[in-house]
Amino acid sequence: KGLFTYDPGFVSTAACESQITYIDGDKGILLHRGYPIDQLAEKSDYLEVCYLLLNGELPDAEQKKAFVNTISNHTMVHEQLISFYKGFRRDAHPMAIMCGVVGALSAFYHDSLDINNAHHREVCAYRLIAKMPTLAAMCYKYSIGQPFMFPRNDRGYAENFLRMMFSTPCSDYEVSPVLVRAMDRIFTLHADHEQNASTSTVRLAGSSGANPFACIAAGIAALWGPAHGGANEAVLTMLEEIGDESNIPEFIQRAKDPNDPFRLMGFGHRVYRNFDPRSRVMKKTCDEVLAELGISDPLLKIASRLEEIALEDPYFVERKLYPNVDFYSGIILKAMGIPTSMFTVIFAMSRTIGWISHWNEFHSSPNRIGRPRQLYTGAKKRDYPG
Ligand code: CMC
Numbered sequence: 001k002g003l004f005t006y007d008p009g010f011v012s013t014a015a016c017e018s019q020i021t022y023i024d025g026d027k028g029i030l031l032h033r034g035y036p037i038d039q040l041a042e043k044s045d046y047l048e049v050c051y052l053l054l055n056g057e058l059p060d061a062e063q064k065k066a067f068v069n070t071i072s073n074h075t076m077v078h079e080q081l082i083s084f085y086k087g088f089r090r091d092a093h094p095m096a097i098m099c100g101v102v103g104a105l106s107a108f109y110h111d112s113l114d115i116n117n118a119h120h121r122e123v124c125a126y127r128l129i130a131k132m133p134t135l136a137a138m139c140y141k142y143s144i145g146q147p148f149m150f151p152r153n154d155r156g157y158a159e160n161f162l163r164m165m166f167s168t169p170c171s172d173y174e175v176s177p178v179l180v181r182a183m184d185r186i187f188t189l190h191a192d193h194e195q196n197a198s199t200s201t202v203r204l205a206g207s208s209g210a211n212p213f214a215c216i217a218a219g220i221a222a223l224w225g226p227a228h229g230g231a232n233e234a235v236l237t238m239l240e241e242i243g244d245e246s247n248i249p250e251f252i253q254r255a256k257d258p259n260d261p262f263r264l265m266g267f268g269h270r271v272y273r274n275f276d277p278r279s280r281v282m283k284k285t286c287d288e289v290l291a292e293l294g295i296s297d298p299l300l301k302i303a304s305r306l307e308e309i310a311l312e313d314p315y316f317v318e319r320k321l322y323p324n325v326d327f328y329s330g331i332i333l334k335a336m337g338i339p340t341s342m343f344t345v346i347f348a349m350s351r352t353i354g355w356i357s358h359w360n361e362f363h364s365s366p367n368r369i370g371r372p373r374q375l376y377t378g379a380k381k382r383d384y385p386g
Pocket residue numbers: 196226227228229230231255256262263264265266267268269270271319321324325326
């Protein structure tokens with residue numbers, strides 16, 4: 001006490017310097033390497049944003065071609081990883097499988113990994129960006145008992161992922177360009193968000209010099225919780241629980257009750273207190289996807305009515321609780337036919353670039369192990385009886 005600051009929840013503690021992402025929560029600004037997220041979502045694409053986050057600058061045409069080519073060349077996973085999948089129950093949550101298989105990559109690439117070597121760190125980032133969609137789609141295929149689909153290196157990143165999810169050896173999934181673009185936008189909008197719980201976890205795990213694949217597995221574990229990345233899945237579970245528009249007032253009431261732990265999933269944000277700039281783009285994308293698919297799903301109607309009611313309710317207005325990125329992403333993913341249990345996996349795939357960019361930044365500059373202190377409130381020294 002007196003020697004350090006007590007800051008539960010790290011509300012006012014900066015644990016590092018970073019040049020990757022800037023957020024102004026009051027003004028609803030999110031910049032990656034200086035570029036506004038809405039411009040990146042509209043004009044760029046996910047792999048270009050990956051390059052930007054990792055390298056600090058947008059690639060020129062040659063650099064982009066080379067980067068896309070490198071990522072395509074790393075999409076396959078080692079055949080022995082299939083045994084890892086087979087060790088899981090078919091009904092295992094895909095995030096549980098992802099924690100396991102991404103951590104297991106440590107055992108495949110440890111030999112050539114010197115974290116003090118910039119080139120090795122770069123290759124490790126390429127491997128992770130490239131393999132995450134393959135690993136994620138394998139989780140889904142395993143859960144429904146279908147054969148794993150190999151990546152196709154002649155397809156774009158988002159298209160390849162959707163193909164590995166929905167194609168079978170008997171039928172090729174032809175995906176509409178609107179859905180490919182929407183998927184790519186979901187990846188882009190989730191790519192990085194400075195020192196959130198999972199990124200801080202990756203930095204902290206990385207600060208000990210741990211293997212980067214293990215660090216990313218730690219990030220996946222931190223992301224899984226419903227207060228963080230698990231919220232997109234929780235939004236859909238909540239909408240199903242509400243079940244009918246007539247039940248919305250009851251759930252709004254519960255969310256406002258201080259004695260009820262229930263919260264409106266997909267609402268509120270620690271940093272954004274006016275609006276989440278990602279959710280504006282996500283809402284627009286959501287409208288495009290629903291129009292393209294001609295979907296009229298009762299859950300989607302509940303979602304838009306819930307949003308209307310909450311945005312007018314003084315409780316939410318006074319506390320500045322707005323729909324966040326996870327509110328709309330869940331709706332888009334559901335409309336695309338992606339099962340709810342895969343939502344957080346898709347968040348993890350998208351955020352991998354943010355995690356590895358922060359890990360790389362940490363190791364590219366002078367650093368020391370992270371070691372938070374505590375305020376001890378336990379028993380005073382006492383003697384063992386007898
Ligand atoms: N529903 C009802 N009340 C809420 C909600 C909500 N979703 N979020 C915050 N509040 C209330 C909270 O009860 C508190 O009220 P009071 O001042 O009367 O005690 C006030 O708003 C401030 O909340 P807080 O808990 O201090 O806010 P926080 O910054 O610690 O939590 C949050 C941020 C995102 C965890 C929280 O808003 C939440 O649990 N939201 C629902 C889960 C969610 O959608 N998470 C995704 C976040 S965005 C993507 C990501 O980061 O992964």
